[in-house]
Amino acid sequence: MHISRTDLNLFVVFEAIYSQGGVTRAAETLNLTQPTISHALGRLRDRMDDPLFVRHGQKLVPTSAAQKMIGPVRQALQLFERTLGELDGFDPSSADMTFSIGMRPLMEHTFFLPLVTLARETAPKITVTSNRYDRHNLETDLSAGRMNAAIDVFLPLPDSIRRKHLTSSRxxxxxxxxxxxxxxxxxxxxxxxxxxxxxxxxxxxxxxxxxxxxxxxxxxxxxxxxxxxxxxxxxxxxxxxxxxxxxxxxxxxxxxxxxxxxxxxxxxxKIDTYLYWHANSDADQANQWFRGVVEGAVQLPPPDDLMYLP
Missing domain, CATH: 3.40.190.10 (Periplasmic binding protein-like II)
Structure with a gap:
């Protein structure tokens, strides 16, 4: 199989179906018709010689081949998007894209409101999502682009995952x-x-x-x-x-x-909080901007009208 004879748009469709669990929602996500998505899936099935997805109730469930493909496909698509973004430059005032932040419930309750508020001040067209995740899968989620960054306590992670200390609190x-x-x-x-x-x-x-x-x-x-x-x-x-x-x-x-x-x-x-992201996002302008917004949101002081006993 040679890449020159493969339509790379098929992998965009593949990732959308995998993420959305069906042709209809994938079509909505990509702003394409259902027949177009179905036709693209059929072409990729023929190209890979595998059904890729099988019907299970109302959802399409990925085959083992699809499960093996999704990680590398997401990384490749993320690389393409980052390359194009760097060529075009990143302008938050006109950016129309989704940023995903990994947060456990305690962190979401504390930091998501100031994060969204601060992000939308300069980037009104973006979408911000909060994802709950398994800490054992954090490296994979960041590497595959399912999350742009994550906030958590200190975690023992490999060098491919970057971290920055955000807060230290008694x-x-x-x-x-x-x-x-x-x-x-x-x-x-x-x-x-x-x-x-x-x-x-x-x-x-x-x-x-x-x-x-x-x-x-x-x-x-x-x-x-x-x-x-x-x-x-x-x-x-x-x-x-x-x-x-x-x-x-x-x-x-x-x-x-x-x-x-x-x-x-x-x-x-003391409880320390860290920001995590993948090494392949270090130079990405959009990810750099988003990380800066996260840092700013975490550092925002709380209201000063709280009851406090020393």
């Missing part, structure tokens, strides 16, 4: 405004006597503050585990449960609640 305690600890104060003994909320997407395990406490031979009672910071903040509002978390995230999440934010009575760890 741990604090969040309690409702009229919680008894406002009158009684909070030392370590009082902290350990409380019932706690842990925000995590993991079904088990401990938070970084639990690890810190264990070094002192101490432990706390986690009465509730939940996945969303907003859920945790509502629980704090309705109960005597308290929440220990990053100060940077707590300040932003507290905008709608006005809870107390209190320093921890023990040596709780």
């Amino acid at each position: 741990s604090v305690i969040v309690a409702r405004k009229d919680h008894p600890i406002a009158r009684e104060g909070l030392d370590l003994e009082a902290y350990l006597s409380l019932e706690h909320i842990l925000v995590t997407s993991r079904p088990g395990g401990h938070g970084p503050e639990d690890v810190a406490l264990s070094r002192e031979g101490k432990s706390r009672r986690v009465a509730v585990r939940c996945q969303q910071i907003n859920t945790a903040m509502r629980l704090v509002d309705r109960t005597d449960l308290v929440l220990t978390m990053s100060e940077a995230i707590a300040e932003r999440a507290n905008i709608w609640f006005k809870h107390q934010i209190i320093a921890t009575p023990f040596a709780a760890p």
Whole structure:
């Protein structure tokens, strides 16, 4: 098979069908007719000597050959787009493209609003999407172009994944405004006597503050585990449960609640946040602009009308 005898547009159609799960949505994405998409898929099937997709209910499911192809195809398409973009230059004021940021729920709740707001100030035509992802697949997702960048805590990743430190935040305690600890104060003994909320997407395990406490031979009672910071903040509002978390995230999440934010009575760890992207996007002007917007959004100060106890 020689590339000179292959229409490269067929791979654009292939990626759209793979991503959208069907011919109809792929046609909508590419602004083409369904017969055009079906014809292109038929040509690629003949060229690859494989059905590539098989019908399963309402979706087209990729064959094993298609699954092997998708990563290299996405990388190649990303390279073409980046090359053309560099030749044309990147102008955010007229750019009509999609930027995808990998965020776990806690990060989305904290940083997505300022990110979108800041991005649209200079690039009103772009689309910004937040993607939840498996940390084990982060390298692959960034390499294949499924995400332009990601925000997370420090992760052990290969050199092909670039990282930049964004924030370093101490741990604090969040309690409702009229919680008894406002009158009684909070030392370590009082902290350990409380019932706690842990925000995590993991079904088990401990938070970084639990690890810190264990070094002192101490432990706390986690009465509730939940996945969303907003859920945790509502629980704090309705109960005597308290929440220990990053100060940077707590300040932003507290905008709608006005809870107390209190320093921890023990040596709780600092929480570091990093921006991740793939090495092949280093020189891409659009990706450089987007990374700059992410950095700016993370550094934006929270509103100054928050209740805070030192």
